Amino acid sequence: MIAVLLTILASSIPGLAITRTIDREIRGYALAGASILIGCGTMALALFFASLVHIEWTRTVAVVAALLPLLVFARSSWASASQAAVGGLRSRRPRVQHMDLPSHTSRTAIAIDALLLLLIIGHAIYATWSPMYEWDYFGIWGLKAKVFFESGGVNWRYLSNSLWHPDYPLLTPLLMDLPSVMRRAWDDRFVGLMYTALASGLILIARGHLEEELKSDRLGALGALAIACPALNLWVGLGEGPVAAYGCAGLLFVRRGVVRSSNPSIYLGAVLLGFAAWSKNEGLALTGMAIIAVVVTSWRRAWRLWPAPAIAAIWIITRTLRHYRTDFTEGDVMARVMTHLRSFGFFIRALVIYAPDLRIFWIACFLTLIVFARRAWMRERFLTVALLLQAFLMAAQALATQADIRAHIQYAWNRLPHQIAPAFGFLAVVLLMPAMLAHRPKSE
Amino acid sequence: MRHRLTQIAAAILFALLLVGGFRPMLLRVLFSRKFLQQPSSEVAMDTRPLREKSDPTPPDMQAFLKRIRDETKPGESVGLVFQPPNESFSYAYWRANYILTGRVVRVPGDEGATVVAHWPEGKIERPQ
Numbered sequence: 100m101i102a103v104l105l106t107i108l109a110s111s112i113p114g115l116a117i118t119r120t121i122d123r124e125i126r127g128y129a130l131a132g133a134s135i136l137i138g139c140g141t142m143a144l145a146l147f148f149a150s151l152v153h154i155e156w157t158r159t160v161a162v163v164a165a166l167l168p169l170l171v172f173a174r175s176s177w178a179s180a181s182q183a184a185v186g187g188l189r190s191r192r193p194r195v196q197h198m199d200l201p202s203h204t205s206r207t208a209i210a211i212d213a214l215l216l217l218l219i220i221g222h223a224i225y226a227t228w229s230p231m232y233e234w235d236y237f238g239i240w241g242l243k244a245k246v247f248f249e250s251g252g253v254n255w256r257y258l259s260n261s262l263w264h265p266d267y268p269l270l271t272p273l274l275m276d277l278p279s280v281m282r283r284a285w286d287d288r289f290v291g292l293m294y295t296a297l298a299s300g301l302i303l304i305a306r307g308h309l310e311e312e313l314k315s316d317r318l319g320a321l322g323a324l325a326i327a328c329p330a331l332n333l334w335v336g337l338g339e340g341p342v343a344a345y346g347c348a349g350l351l352f353v354r355r356g357v358v359r360s361s362n363p364s365i366y367l368g369a370v371l372l373g374f375a376a377w378s379k380n381e382g383l384a385l386t387g388m389a390i391i392a393v394v395v396t397s398w399r400r401a402w403r404l405w406p407a408p409a410i411a412a413i414w415i416i417t418r419t420l421r422h423y424r425t426d427f428t429e430g431d432v433m434a435r436v437m438t439h440l441r442s443f444g445f446f447i448r449a450l451v452i453y454a455p456d457l458r459i460f461w462i463a464c465f466l467t468l469i470v471f472a473r474r475a476w477m478r479e480r481f482l483t484v485a486l487l488l489q490a491f492l493m494a495a496q497a498l499a500t501q502a503d504i505r506a507h508i509q510y511a512w513n514r515l516p517h518q519i520a521p522a523f524g525f526l527a528v529v530l531l532m533p534a535m536l537a538h539r540p541k542s543e
Numbered sequence: 544m545r546h547r548l549t550q551i552a553a554a555i556l557f558a559l560l561l562v563g564g565f566r567p568m569l570l571r572v573l574f575s576r577k578f579l580q581q582p583s584s585e586v587a588m589d590t591r592p593l594r595e596k597s598d599p600t601p602p603d604m605q606a607f608l609k610r611i612r613d614e615t616k617p618g619e620s621v622g623l624v625f626q627p628p629n630e631s632f633s634y635a636y637w638r639a640n641y642i643l644t645g646r647v648v649r650v651p652g653d654e655g656a657t658v659v660a661h662w663p664e665g666k667i668e669r670p671q
Contacts, residue, residue, distance in 0.1 A: 221569035225594065228576050232598045238637040245644045249617075262650070325557070328566040333592045453590065459563025467556050513590045520564075527560050534553035537546065 100227070100289040102282035107139065107296045110277070113165045114138020116172030121370065122363035128310065132303030133367060135296055136348055140374040141168065143273035146280065150253035151417075156280045204316050211320035215306075215327055219299050222331040226291030236336035238263050241287060244272035248279050258423060265423040268414045270345075270377035271338045291335045297344035298331045304348050305330070305525055308355055313532055322532060326524035329457060334514050338379035346375035346385045347522040350485055353389055353404070357397050357481045365393075365403045373410025380427075381518055383411055385489050392485035432499050439498040449508040450494055455516045460524065467527040474530055482526045489519055568595075600638055604629070604662060608642040611660050614667055617645035622656030626663060635662075 114134040118125060125133060145164030146156055154160055204212075231241055246257050258265045274293050279286045305326055310319025330347070332340045352368030355361060372389055375382030386407045393401045418425075439446060455461065468475055468483065475483045493515045500507040571578070583599040593599070615621060621643055629635035631651045639660075640648045649656045659668045 217573065218566075218569045221572045224572050224576070225569065225579070228572075228579055228594075229598060232600065232638075233593050234634055234637060237634075237641040242637070242641050242644070245641060249645050321561075325561045325564055327564075328569060329564050331566070331569060333566075333594065335592070335594055456591075457564055457566075459559055461563075463556050463559035463563050467560070470552055470556065509590060514592075524560065524564060527556070531553045531557045531560070534549055535557060537550060 103278040103289045103292045106278040106281045110138035110142045113168035116168045122367045128303045129307030132300040135300035155251040208316040208320040223295040226335045231336040233336040244275035266425040268377045294340040301344045322528040326521045329520035341378035342382040343518045350522045369404040369406040372407040376411035388488040396481040436498045464523045471530045620647040620656040622649045622659040624661045
């Protein structure tokens with residue numbers, strides 16, 4: 100357990116450096132959350148790049164990978180300080196607009212934060228009360244992670260011969276490998292803590308953004324509480340946790356960038372969306388939907404999302420060059436879709452019967468979007484468009500399945516929507532709270 | 544009046560969001576883990592996370608799979624002859640893949656493995 104905790108901590112330090120290099124405005128909860136997510140993601144991708152250049156995974160490689168961002172950050176900070184020391188140059192530098200956060204925390208906020216902490220501890224216990232035994236862990240994510248660890252790097256031959264989803268992006272298994280590389284021994288006993296850490300990172304980001312948005316630490320904490328449990332994903336050992344954490348955090352930062360005209364926030368969001376694309380194919384789809392949503396909302400800013408497709412492209416090019424098959428696109432996709440569309444009523448009924456849990460939460464989210472549709476379109480267009488498109492895509496992808504459509508929906512539809520549940524909850528909170536408190540946004 | 548109704552609607556929806564999104568289990572687990580030890584079905588395919596139930600693989604099967612690992616070398620091929628409900632591409636097959644990493648676990652029905660493991664007999668054979 101100590102190895103996993105130290106890995107998360109050790110990854111968060113370069114994560115802090117990278118986050119601050121990208122976005123100098125960020126501070127508080129959001130900075131802490133982004134540091135965890137960016138740090139773990141960067142370290143995991145460093146393992147991938149080490150394999151690309153045939154460097155065997157060792158603790159030394161991981162430590163060097165952690166030190167590199169620190170050196171870059173130290174150099175950029177030194178350069179900034181030198182520039183600031185030179186008279187006249189200081190006034191030409193763009194002014195950094197720090198996140199607008201309250202100066203002190205109220206007792207109510209502390210009490211709600213304590214409850215949030217208990218929920219996170221509860222998830223950590225749940226994630227580690229026994230070794231992993233999810234089917235998808237043994238069949239896909241954990242299996243790849245263990246094969247890679249024993250091979251000392253990404254095992255390309257294994258992926259080529261893999262029966263099950265060789266095309267899936269590698270961030271999730273690489274995140275599982277990270278503590279084992281640091282520990283120099285395979286560890287599947289406490290690796291669930293990585294999932295708790297990623298979910299905590301997302302909760303911290305939501306907490307920080309809500310506090311800034313609502314200009315109240317109490318409301319920020321209350322809003323974070325509303326989305327905490329959906330963020331603490333229960334599918335430990337699968338791709339759901341990383342894609343939910345990176346995808347939703349990415350959406351939240353891009354939203355902040357669009358709403359507050361903050362380019363660094365958009366860049367940071369784009370990097371997180373790039374990591375989401377490396378977590379699961381749904382993350383890749385979410386990146387596409389986020390780009391469409393930015394084009395719809397503020398098309399001039401869309402190019403600033405370039406880090407997301409750039410990061411995603413690394414895996415797409417790798418899997419294309421290595422001919423890893425994608426079962427969804429194999430065969431006649433359109434024929435399958437048309438066949439399934441002929442029994443559209445059956446398809447819709449299956450979606451209702453096998454709907455994900457937390458149903459009251461979902462009903463509240465969609466009712467909020469209906470009741471406050473005008474406000475959602477005027478003020479939260481980016482998040483609304485991105486999430487509705489992604490939700491539609493998640494439902495529609497079942498039409499292209501090669502398997503029995505009922506079984507596909509039964510075993511996928513109960514967990515896929517949880518990937519975007521925290522962002523849906525965040526959207527509902529930022530629509531409901533101002534309405535509850537009769538704060539009328541100026542744009543309306 | 545309309546403004547007041549909007550406030551009430553927002554308050555009701557926020558309460559629904561808060562209550563509907565809450566998982567008491569994450570607090571309950573702080574005090575007791577007994578509910579996580581409910582037995583799972585043997586084939587272990589479920590629509591809920593398996594972590595909410597106990598491990599569906601019997602301890603003696605887990606021990607058998609570890610014994611196969613100990614008695615085989617990396618690169619060897621292993622054939623699994625498991626009886627229902629653990630035959631074919633069952634949960635047990637994937638679990639064996641995980642425990643036997645480094646070995647080539649033959650797909651069900653594929654012959655020619657250097658090591659053949661039988662369950663529930665618990666036999667490990669090396670066909671000539």
